[in-house]
Amino acid sequence: MIDPADLLARAGLRPTRQREAILAAMARRGRPVTAQALHLLLHRGAGGAGLATVYRTLQALAQAGLARTFPAGEGEVAYKLCEPGHHHHLICESCGRVVEIPSCEVEGWAAEVANRRGFEVSSHQADIYGRCDVCVREEAG
Amino acid sequence: MIDPADLLARAGLRPTRQREAILAAMARRGRPVTAQALHLLLHRGAGGAGLATVYRTLQALAQAGLARTFPAGEGEVAYKLCEPGHHHHLICESCGRVVEIPSCEVEGWAAEVANRRGFEVSSHQADIYGRCDVCVREEAG
DNA sequence: GTTTCTGCAAAACCTTTGCAGCTAG
DNA sequence: CTAGCTGCAAAGGTTTTGCAGAAAC
Numbered sequence: 001m002i003d004p005a006d007l008l009a010r011a012g013l014r015p016t017r018q019r020e021a022i023l024a025a026m027a028r029r030g031r032p033v034t035a036q037a038l039h040l041l042l043h044r045g046a047g048g049a050g051l052a053t054v055y056r057t058l059q060a061l062a063q064a065g066l067a068r069t070f071p072a073g074e075g076e077v078a079y080k081l082c083e084p085g086h087h088h089h090l091i092c093e094s095c096g097r098v099v100e101i102p103s104c105e106v107e108g109w110a111a112e113v114a115n116r117r118g119f120e121v122s123s124h125q126a127d128i129y130g131r132c133d134v135c136v137r138e139e140a141g
Numbered sequence: 142m143i144d145p146a147d148l149l150a151r152a153g154l155r156p157t158r159q160r161e162a163i164l165a166a167m168a169r170r171g172r173p174v175t176a177q178a179l180h181l182l183l184h185r186g187a188g189g190a191g192l193a194t195v196y197r198t199l200q201a202l203a204q205a206g207l208a209r210t211f212p213a214g215e216g217e218v219a220y221k222l223c224e225p226g227h228h229h230h231l232i233c234e235s236c237g238r239v240v241e242i243p244s245c246e247v248e249g250w251a252a253e254v255a256n257r258r259g260f261e262v263s264s265h266q267a268d269i270y271g272r273c274d275v276c277v278r279e280e281a282g
Numbered sequence: 283g284t285t286t287c288t289g290c291a292a293a294a295c296c297t298t299t300g301c302a303g304c305t306a307g
Numbered sequence: 308c309t310a311g312c313t314g315c316a317a318a319g320g321t322t323t324t325g326c327a328g329a330a331a332c
Contacts, residue, residue, distance in 0.1 A: 014286065014331055036321075050289045055322060075216060075297070075321065090260055101254055109246050110269045117240055118274030119231055126267035128251045133259030155306060155311065177296075191314045196297065216296065216322070 002027040002081060011064035013057075021047035022057050023081070031096045032070040032078035070098075089127045094135035143168040143222060152205035154198075162188035163198050164222070172237040173211040173219035211239075230268045235276035242269075 004023035008015045021042055026033060033041075035058055039051045049057075058079045061067035065084040070091075072078035080098060088106070090099040110124040131139070145164035149156045162183055167174060174182075176199055180192045190198075199220045202208035206225040213219035221239060229247070231240040251265040272280070 016287065016330075018288070034321090052290080052323080053288055056287085059322095071212060075218075077216070077321090088254075090255060090258060092260070093263060099258055099260075105250050105254075106247060106267065109250075110267075113229075113242055113246075114231060114269050114271055117231060118277070119233070119240075119269070119271045120277050121269060121271040122234060123271070124267065124269040126247065126251075126265065128255050128260070128262060128265040130255055130260045130262040130264070136259070136261050157305075157312065159313070175296090193298080193315080194313055197312085200298095218296090 007061070007066055007081070011060055011066055013060055017047055018049035018053050019057050021049055022054060026067075026079070026081050030080075031098050032072060032080040034072055034076050034078045036076070037078075086123075088125075090132075091127055091129050092132035092135055093129050094131045094139075097132050097134075099132075148202070148207055148222070152201055152207055154201055158188055159190035159194050160198050162190055163195060167208075167220070167222050171221075172239050173213060173221040175213055175217050175219045177217070178219075229266075231273075232268055232270050233273035233276055234270050235272045235280075238273050238275075240273075 002023075004020045004027070005015050007023055008019055013019060022038060025038060025041055035051070035054045038058075039049065039054045042049045042054070058067065061081070062069055062079060066081060067079045068082040070078045070080065082100065086104060088101040088104065090101060092098070106124060106126050111121055114121045143164075145161045145168065146156050148164055149160055154160060163179060166179055166182055176192070176195045179199075180190065180195045183190045183195070199208065202222070203210055203220060207222060208220045209223040211219045211221065223241065226243075227245055229242040229245065231242060233239070247265060247267050252262055255262045
């Protein structure tokens with residue numbers, strides 16, 4: 001379970017009403033959201049947060065390694081809460097759901113390919129795009 | 142060897158002075174460049190090209206599958222000439238050099254991981270970051 | 283009481299678009 | 308001659324920044 005207050009502490013941020021609202025919304029959503037979308041979501045509900053605050057909070061979370069960024073649409077960036085540490089993603093192109101894949105079988109491949117060309121690996125990144133079980137069924141049904 | 146005129150023909154674009162200058166600069170560079178950077182590069186040299194033209198050309202190339210986009214800095218997109226078809230990249234974080242990896246051993250891993258979770262794979266994307274042989278030697282020497 | 287955070291509005295930025303003039307076929 | 312391309316400048320959008328007031332410690 002995701003605890004907003006805990007995440008803020010881990011990021012070295014003061015727990016404020018706005019930040020907790022932002023984190024709660026992100027946790028509830030579970031898939032990447034843009035700053036703009038988050039701002040709208042919160043503005044309508046009770047605990048609002050200014051656009052600048054949303055941007056600043058998301059940036060801080062990403063910098064602390066508690067959120068990952070995804071390219072979204074044209075020139076927009078979406079954020080999603082992620083456990084720190086290395087992992088990959090399975091992304092549904094239909095509903096936007098994102099599943100984290102903890103194990104990393106790409107590791108060996110990356111090291112081999114890189115070494116063969118004299119590269120020294122510092123990191124790698126791999127994501128799989130497709131349609132999730134729910135969306136596949138819906139489309140078929 | 143990369144032939145600007147040929148690439149333009151493959152993309153269904155008319156060969157003009159500006160476009161050939163853009164392609165020549167991209168080929169010369171060999172690593173991802175942003176539209177802004179290209180514009181500056183060309184504006185200083187002889188064969189200039191307007192910013193709008195640079196953007197339009199890069200967009201057309203990407204759409205034709207002859208260039209790939211890379212996230213660059215904050216909210217910027219960089220482009221690099223790439224052979225069409227599926228491949229991965231080895232990216233040097235020090236000098237920016239990019240090497241294409243044609244073979245795709247990730248394919249199997251992607252399919253297995255996805256199927257295990259009920260996903261239907263449509264595509265995947267994997268890049269390796271590190272330092273290339275030249276930069277490693279420079280750092281050591 | 284300090285330090286940090288928020289909100290607003292302005293600014294900065296990259297990118298796209300409209301349009302008149304030019305160029306390739 | 309016609310269709311397509313270029314350049315400029317204006318517009319569109321997202322993201323960042325400055326600053327006074329508010330909130331957390």
